[in-house]
Amino acid sequence: xxxxxxxxxxxxxxxxxxxxxxxxxxxxxxxxxxxxxxxxxxxxxxxxxxxxxxxxxxxxxxxxxxxxxxxxxxxxxxxxxxxxxxxxxxxxxxxxxxxxxxxxxxxxxxx
Amino acid sequence: xxxxxxxxxxxxxxxxxxxxxxxxxxxxxxxxxxxxxxxxxxxxxxxxxxxxxxxxxxxxxxxxxxxxxxxxxxxxxxxxxxxxxxxxxxxxxxxxxxxxxxxxxxxxxxxxx
Numbered sequence: 001x002x003x004x005x006x007x008x009x010x011x012x013x014x015x016x017x018x019x020x021x022x023x024x025x026x027x028x029x030x031x032x033x034x035x036x037x038x039x040x041x042x043x044x045x046x047x048x049x050x051x052x053x054x055x056x057x058x059x060x061x062x063x064x065x066x067x068x069x070x071x072x073x074x075x076x077x078x079x080x081x082x083x084x085x086x087x088x089x090x091x092x093x094x095x096x097x098x099x100x101x102x103x104x105x106x107x108x109x110x111x
Numbered sequence: 112x113x114x115x116x117x118x119x120x121x122x123x124x125x126x127x128x129x130x131x132x133x134x135x136x137x138x139x140x141x142x143x144x145x146x147x148x149x150x151x152x153x154x155x156x157x158x159x160x161x162x163x164x165x166x167x168x169x170x171x172x173x174x175x176x177x178x179x180x181x182x183x184x185x186x187x188x189x190x191x192x193x194x195x196x197x198x199x200x201x202x203x204x205x206x207x208x209x210x211x212x213x214x215x216x217x218x219x220x221x222x223x224x
Binding site (some may be wrong): 029030031035040041042043046048050084087088090092098099100102103104 | 113156183210211
């Protein structure tokens with residue numbers, strides 16, 4: 001069974017601070033996605049990474065896929081209250097159509 | 112726009128009842144996935160259908176069942192409802208290709224009284 005562990009589970013910071021959240025596994029994934037979910041809404045895809053060592057930037061968000069494709073990180077620079085939400089990582093496997101989701105990191109950015 | 116439409120948005124019912132949740136992916140999407148998300152918890156995979164056939168099964172209770180119809184819309188049936196079934200239920204679609212991500216609908220919030 002493939003598992004994804006996300007840390008920290010909860011994170012509360014002030015506006016303007018930087019932060020990093022992690023997604024770790026002992027399994028290798030063919031791809032990894034990061035989603036952001038706001039209360040009462042569905043997860044919204046932020047990025048997909050597929051190559052070991054890959055780094056993708058989305059404005060103030062930087063995503064990195066580990067060299068061995070077992071882990072990933074999301075770094076947010078100068079966090080804003082609009083970044084508040086649940087951040088989920090999901091790993092895709094070539095052997096199955098479904099993805100494995102982590103339990104998420106709940107981020108609160110205070111003005 | 113995720114391309115996934117879920118109805119109804121909210122559903123309130125009582126224990127012991129049966130409900131049907133509906134998911135309509137974008138035209139041509141062969142895969143549909145169902146997830147359950149309880150309060151303050153992550154997404155729990157329930158079941159996947161591909162072109163009308165069950166493809167993968169997760170932690171889906173025997174009281175729950177799903178199907179995908181020829182027009183590719185899907186329904187999730189929940190019966191003998193219990194208080195613990197109160198949750199958000201999400202449907203997701205995925206384009207062909209093993210590295211394609213899933214795109215989620217806005218979910219159905221089910222409340223059992």
